[in-house]
Amino acid sequence: MALLTDLINLNLSDCTEKIIAEYIWVGGSGMDIRSKARTLSGPVTDPSQLPKWNYDGSSTGQAPGQDSEVIIYPQAIYKDPFRRGNNILVMCDCYTPQGEPIPTNKRYNAAKIFSNPAVDAEVPWFGIEQEYTLLQKDVKWPIGWPIGGFPGPQGPYYCSAGADKAFGRDIVDAHYKACLYAGINISGINGEVMPGQWEFQVGPCVGISAGDQLWVARYILERITEIAGVVLSLDPKPIQGDWNGAGAHTNYSTKSMRSDGGYEVIKEAIGKLGLRHKDHIAAYGEGNERRLTGRHETADINTFVWGVANRGASIRVGRDTEKSGKGYFEDRRPASNMDPYVVTSMIAETTLLWKPT
């Protein structure tokens, strides 16, 4: 297939100033990522240089057939690791032709919260730990697991190496470099406790950028698993029984928390989160009740508990932060299928804007 690869890898910068822009948006389920490409004159360095576009919303459950156009607004640009050259990925959000955000557009509200002066002044940082499971195509059973059976119990797999312990590393490593190439602030990767499960982290990102970067990182991962012939799952509890679930722990800090005396601000913020536990849980991902059981390094879904270095807590504060008297904390409740626009903006809203009655 060498000739096909020659064509895919053609460097067009020598024969044209045209570039290919892949517009990416979130579909009707709130979890499906969609994209299509268009040719534009390049180079393009800022989203404001890009035209709005539209797609057939009746094919993604976002509009009726007789009035099917959904308009996509470019919001963030990244380099395309697949087409390379001057080609780009464009993260978009969705509007009606009249300019109203459609119901599944969660970015719009998040952007409003992040541009609130009180929030903006606190420069909220987010570090998101995205866990995910790789499944064998067609059978939808985790990669590396015997069909019709199970691997040995958890223990040897976390951060492991070896053909009998680590399954799918080529996907994880390709993804790591592709994200760095694209300009995503990917801060690390590790193999997880359940075999076939992995994690990457994105951050620290300021405000709305956390959501943009996580969605594009998810898109890049889905494109890479597509190449590898493996299926990506963001289900929070892919296998029932004595197997870990998958989360999207969200690390968070504000200017005040990062400054001297920040530990008091952190405790106050956690207090507020505790008062809105039910509201947050409702927005932290579908199916999370299968994962937040109180076992497998989670806190029970109905319980709000925080602690230093406690992985069985809803919110964990690192020992470093406790010792320095300032730093950040980790909300361990969000599921792997959470919407980062929703989670990041809700944490900012509750801790910075909301006042308990």
Next chain:
Amino acid sequence: MSLLTDLINLNLSETTDKIIAEYIWIGGSGLDIRSKARTLPGPVSDPSELPKWNYDGSSTGQAPGEDSEVIIYPQAIFKDPFRRGNNILVMCDCYTPAGEPIPTNKRYNAAKIFSNPAVVAEEPWYGIEQEYTLLQKDVNWPLGWPVGGFPGPQGPYYCSAGADKAFGRDIVDAHYKACLYAGINISGINGEVMPGQWEFQVGPSVGISAGDQIWIARYILERITEIAGVVLSFDPKPIQGDWNGAGAHTNYSTKSMRDDGGYKVIKSAIEKLGKRHKEHIAAYGEGNERRLTGRHETADINTFLWGVANRGASIRVGRETEQNGKGYFEDRRPASNMDPYVVTSMIAETTILWKP
């Protein structure tokens, strides 16, 4: 296979000034694309520099055995993405030795319409959305579908990514870059509603160029699927049942439609098309009745219906065009196997030359 690839990728520009020209024409079915190559002194930058050629028309159903020569006239040049260097692809059309266009030569008539002064003055632009289906070789079942069965129902596949949703992207991406390299005005690509189905768009192209570019883009796609070991289908309804068909929606505008007040011109043009609905349908591709059912984002073949943002209509006008009072419209009736020379020239003829 690396020694073979070394040879295929030899850059001859250093050793010779000869170039290879691949002459391409349409065969006897009106849909089969044929080609053969010849060596010429290079470089060549214009079709007028190229000699006419000929081929065995009795092998393509275009001439009898005792008088088999069909003459091909070079009409448009593109860079060859397979041989690269100074090598070229040449789009041709077919004539008898006496200089008459043969019956399957649809370009000749289209060129006449497009050189009519009234049409030239209106500068007709076309954007064609070519849909197609990729089939597994030998079984002729769509790529990614289980042999002997079906994938999950439509919904997840449109514009998707993922090994369980998008089948054949490497073909689509290779085609995108190859067309850009060749000089085809390819404006975008997307995965379609039916799994294994894709779309690319060519345009805006002026007049006869739309047809030339679509045929070359189709040729490049067939060469790429050949490399990939996958079969290309332009059938308008490859799978019966609750599965979308494949079309070649043709977006169209004239100078008057693009200028202020253009929306009135658009509505008047659509009305004329409505009066010739049966004639257009007859020329819009074989087997289209299997596709235009009124379901799966089509309008019924016997109905002429237009609407803003309405994907169930025969002709759709975009919201932007409605809002700006000028722009273009989309004829959604042509099937994926339509001849772009026929469709583009017929739309121009009906809207600019024909009087009810």
